[in-house]
Amino acid sequence: MKTNLNLRTVNVTRYITPLREGGSLPALAEADDDFKYVLKFKGAGHGVKALIAELIGGEIARALGLKMPELVYANLDEAFGRTEADEEIQDLLQGSQGMNLALHFLSGAINFDPVVKTVEPALASQIVWLDAFITNVDRTFRNTNMLLWKKELWLIDHGACLYFHHSWSNWEKHAQSPFALIKDHVLLPQAALLKETDVLFKELLTPELLLEIVALIPDEWLQWEEVEATTEELRNVYLQFLLTRLNHSEIFIKEAQNAREKLI
Incomplete structure (x- = not known):
């Protein structure tokens, strides 16, 4: 690629x-x-x-x-x-x-504290949409994985996302999952613009762009003993997972909206 x-x-x-x-x-x-x-x-x-x-x-x-x-x-x-x-x-x-x-390394950055800092609805919705899309389980009150640096909110630590790849079975089902864990997202209460964000982000994340991002995975990270697949076949599963999830975004958007209604 x-x-x-x-x-x-x-x-x-x-x-x-x-x-x-x-x-x-x-x-x-x-x-x-x-x-x-x-x-x-x-x-x-x-x-x-x-x-x-x-x-x-x-x-x-x-x-x-x-x-x-x-x-x-x-x-x-x-x-x-x-x-x-x-x-x-x-x-x-x-x-x-x-x-x-x-x-x-963002020298001088401090951990985001949701008790002290309120995030406006547009940005909160964008971050919640991102984490629902990539199935990121690790942006909770316990561990926000966000920093404040120069008065702006920065995202860090996405290593817990795409958790389907730890079992590498039935990825198609995972791609269309509602991602129920979004209920624990630290910014969900502020995420009032999920539908509008969905329209915007689906325009930005073109198949060509996702292809370019997946192509960044080095070959040496795709030498897995537990599966019989080439590096290109593994990359393609990541790509197809993301494309499938994007094409069925209404599933995880609805889940997030329903979870938010229970909080507010």
Whole structure:
């Protein structure tokens, strides 16, 4: 697949500190471009599938005009981490040699607190629509996965979306699911413009754009022992999942609207 979208590739030069609030033990790291990044490791938790979810979810958010830190491919040299004293972290680094994923670190950003900050209906509806579309289970009051940076709301951490790929069976059924977990979304009470958002976003997310986003998945992240499929066949399932879900968006929009009515 050819794509007009491009992610930069950086080489990680310094492991600064683990970010232990993340379940997959991401880290703050520095790269050879002298920028700091939140580094997500393919050797952690759900492995490359979490990175694929992070990549697809993040780039769809960006394509929809939502604020997202820059995503980059982050290369870990085989010698990296050998001097790390913490055995758990050393194992993580050694198991993540090669291509990983990182988000540009937003220095000075603070966690979004829904008690303190109110999000206006248009933006709330856009974020709820996004998360219902990509089946993101992780934007709740317990863990909002949003930051306030320079007085703007930024989205982070999409590694828990597209959870159908952890079983990789009956993806067609998952693609047309109503996504009942949207009832727990932190911004659902403010999302009063879901129908209008649906019209707008379905125009923006063309098949060509989704094809370009899926094409960003590196081949080395698609070498799965548990399935007999080529890298292109796996990419195509992701594409078809997204296209099917988009074409049946009324299913998850109705679910979100019904859940919201119960809250207000």
